[in-house]
Structures are given as structure tokens and as C-alpha cells.
Amino acid sequence: MASxxxxxxxxxxxxxxxxxxxxxxxxxxxxxxxxxxxxxxTPTMRGGANNYRPGAPIVERIGGxxxxxxxxxxxxxxxxxxxxxRIQIWAxxxxxxxxxxxxxxxxxxxxxxxxxMDMPQIVPAFGQPHxxxxxDAEFDDMSFETVFLRPxxxxxxxxxxxxxxxxxxx
Amino acid sequence: xxxxxxxxxxxxxxxxVVAPVAIAATSPLLAWRDPFYIAAGxxxxxxxxxxxxxxxxxxxxxxxxxxxxxxxxxxxxGVGVLAAVVVHVAGLWVSSPPxxxxxxxxxxxxxxxxxxxxxxxxxxxxxxxxxxWRRFRLPPRVWRIAHLILAAVIVLGGVVHALLIEGTMExxxxxxxxxxxxxxxxxxxxDIRSRRKSTRRRAPQSx
Numbered sequence: 001m002a003s004x005x006x007x008x009x010x011x012x013x014x015x016x017x018x019x020x021x022x023x024x025x026x027x028x029x030x031x032x033x034x035x036x037x038x039x040x041x042t043p044t045m046r047g048g049a050n051n052y053r054p055g056a057p058i059v060e061r062i063g064g065x066x067x068x069x070x071x072x073x074x075x076x077x078x079x080x081x082x083x084x085x086r087i088q089i090w091a092x093x094x095x096x097x098x099x100x101x102x103x104x105x106x107x108x109x110x111x112x113x114x115x116x117m118d119m120p121q122i123v124p125a126f127g128q129p130h131x132x133x134x135x136d137a138e139f140d141d142m143s144f145e146t147v148f149l150r151p152x153x154x155x156x157x158x159x160x161x162x163x164x165x166x167x168x169x170x
Numbered sequence: 171x172x173x174x175x176x177x178x179x180x181x182x183x184x185x186x187v188v189a190p191v192a193i194a195a196t197s198p199l200l201a202w203r204d205p206f207y208i209a210a211g212x213x214x215x216x217x218x219x220x221x222x223x224x225x226x227x228x229x230x231x232x233x234x235x236x237x238x239x240x241x242x243x244x245x246x247x248g249v250g251v252l253a254a255v256v257v258h259v260a261g262l263w264v265s266s267p268p269x270x271x272x273x274x275x276x277x278x279x280x281x282x283x284x285x286x287x288x289x290x291x292x293x294x295x296x297x298x299x300x301x302x303w304r305r306f307r308l309p310p311r312v313w314r315i316a317h318l319i320l321a322a323v324i325v326l327g328g329v330v331h332a333l334l335i336e337g338t339m340e341x342x343x344x345x346x347x348x349x350x351x352x353x354x355x356x357x358x359x360x361d362i363r364s365r366r367k368s369t370r371r372r373a374p375q376s377x
Contacts, residue, residue: 046277046279047268047269047272047277092202097265097266123202124336126266126269126280127280127282127334
């Protein structure tokens with residue numbers, strides 16, 4: 001008899017434990033749905049595509065330089081860094097308006113998915129000191145969905161600005 | 171005595187209106203803007219200055235510009251506000267069309283754009299009403315109430331728009347002119363309310 005009771009108690013404890021474990025994983029699953037699919041893709045930002053110039057040339061630097069735009073490009077899901085991806089960068093700077101050709105330039109990511117562009121100092125335009133970056137599928141064999149970013153500098157005196165892309169494979 | 175007081179009041183108002191424009195003229199941002207963009211920015215600053223004059227003239231608070239004369243000036247300054255807003259938007263359009271289109275369609279990434287666009291429509295609506303309310307035989311009371319509501323929208327929208335922008339206006343002078351515009355508008359509205367209350371009290375109980 002004693003052994004049966006012990007067993008029944010064990011059974012109850014085990015069941016409670018299993019239910020608890022189920023609840024925990026269930027709650028965690030609800031809280032972080034992205035984890036199931038891995039790294040979420042970066043959505044295009046409002047106004048990101050404004051004054052974009054498709055096919056702006058790949059350049060060593062934009063104008064005289066002095067300001068550094070940095071960032072990374074990774075694949076959605078597994079977060080793998082993407083090499084050789086073309087990113088166009090433009091802004092209203094000390095050397096020109098967003099719409100002017102000399103304000104635009106493109107660069108390619110390195111083996112770790114990083115890119116950087118030496119460019120003229122970004123100055124506040126249309127109320128905010130901000131830059132523009134584009135990943136355009138049309139210039140990359142349509143491998144990933146097109147994304148336009150419009151990061152804002154925390155201060156107009158900043159000498160750098162960073163923007164990271166997570167691209168969704170087509 | 172009375173004359174010197176009048177001069178002092180007008181001088182203070184002139185300083186309040188002109189100072190933000192003069193200080194904006196020293197902004198380092200101007201070096202990287204073309205004449206159209208510069209004109210657009212200054213039109214905005216001037217519009218804010220004119221907005222300070224409007225409640226002061228409408229209320230007849232300024233010496234030499236009492237009730238009827240003040241209201242005539244008020245109408246002309248109103249035309250000035252309309253012109254300034256048109257130059258502001260047109261100049262920005264020339265500088266970066268897609269940003270202005272985004273603003274007008276309320277899909278801009280910058281929240282201040284929507285405040286500015288709402289204020290712009292309120293200015294247009296006021297101008298249209300001011301030019302046509304007699305022809306449409308609107309009762310003066312209806313016109314006055316509509317004008318007051320639109321004026322509140324213009325002041326609130328314009329002030330929030332200006333305060334959120336990082337542009338050629340210097341921070342302190344911008345805050346000061348915005349505060350003055352809001353204070354003058356509130357003063358006028360409170361006066362109108364108390365005036366209405368007192369006329370109602372004085373009116374005979376026939377109704």
C-alpha cells in the first residue's frame with residue numbers, strides 16, 4: 001500500500017512538473033514569437049526613399065568626406081552576414097541637397113556584412129538631421145526585398161551615423 | 171506720458187516680431203541652403219511673428235489700433251499670414267518635392283509636418299471664410315465662432331510645428347515667440363468669453 005501511495009504521489013508531482021514546464025515554454029513562445037523564425041527583417045522607414053537615385057555609382061567616398069556612415073547587412077532568419085551587397089547612401093550635407101547627384105554614392109559590404117561611407121557632414125534638413133540608405137533589389141539580382149532606411153542623428157553635431165539592414169530573401 | 175507708453179508698447183511688439191527673424195538670419199544652416207529653401211524657412215518665421223500681431227489687433231490691445239482700426243489691420247495681416255504660408259510650402263516644395271508630398275498626405279516620418287499641414291489648411295479655410303462669409307450671408311456670430319476655432323487650430327498647430335523642428339530658428343527666441351503667440355491668443359479668447367458673459371447678464375430677461 002505504502003509503495004502505491006508513494007507512486008501516486010510521484011505521479012502527481014511528475015504531472016504537475018510537466019504541466020509547469022509546458023506552461024513556461026508556452027509563455028516564452030508567446031512573448032518572443034520572432035525567435036521561432038529567427039532574426040526579423042528590417043522594414044522600410046517612412047520617407048526613406050525620398051530623393052533616391054536608382055543606380056548611383058559605387059564610390060570611394062562622397063565628396064570631401066569627414067562624416068562616417070556605418071552599418072551592417074544580414075539575412076533575415078539565421079542572421080548570416082551578407083557580402084558584396086550594394087547599399088546606396090545620400091543626405092543633405094554641407095556639400096549639397098539630397099536630390100543632387102553629388103550627394104549620392106553606393107558601396108559594397110565586406111565578408112562580415114559591414115559597410116561604411118566617408119561623406120560630407122550631414123546638416124539638418126526638413127527639420128531633422130538625417131541620412132538615407134537603400135538596398136534596391138533591382139541592382140542585386142532581386143535576391144532580397146528592397147529596403148529604404150532614414151536614420152535620424154541624436155545630435156546635429158554627430159560625426160557618425162549607423163544603420164543596419166536585415167534583408168528578407170525573396 | 172500716454173504717447174511714450176504707446177511708443178514703448180509698439181517697440182516691444184516690434185522687437186518680439188523681428189528678433190526671431192534677425193536671430194534666424196545668423197543660423198549656420200543658411201550656408202548650406204539655396205535661396206528657395208532660405209525663403210521658405212524665413213516665410214515660416216515671419217508667419218509666426220504675424221500670428222502674434224493677430225490677437226493683439228483683433229482685441230484692439232495696441233495703442234492707435236483700437237477696435238475698428240485694429241480689425242482692419244488684422245485683416246491685412248491675415249493676408250500676410252496666408253502669403254507667408256504659401257511661400258513657405260512652395261519654397262519647401264522646390265527644395266525637396268517628395269518630402270512636401272509626404273507631409274501633405276500625412277505620411278511623413280516627422281510628426282511636426284502633420285501639425286504644420288493642419289495649421290496650413292486652417293489658414294486657407296480662414297481666408298476663404300473671411301472673403302466669402304458676407305456673400306454667403308453667414309450670420310456674423312457663426313463666422314466669428316468659426317474664425318475663433320480655426321484661429322485656435324492655427325496657433326496650436328503652428329506652435330507645435332515650430333517647436334518640434336530643428337531648423338534655422340534659434341531655440342530660445344523660438345520658444346519666446348511661441349509663448350507670446352499662445353499667451354496673446356488665450357488673453358483674447360478669455361476677454362471674448364467674459365465680454366459675452368457680461369453682455370448676456372446685461373441683456374433684459376425678455377428671452
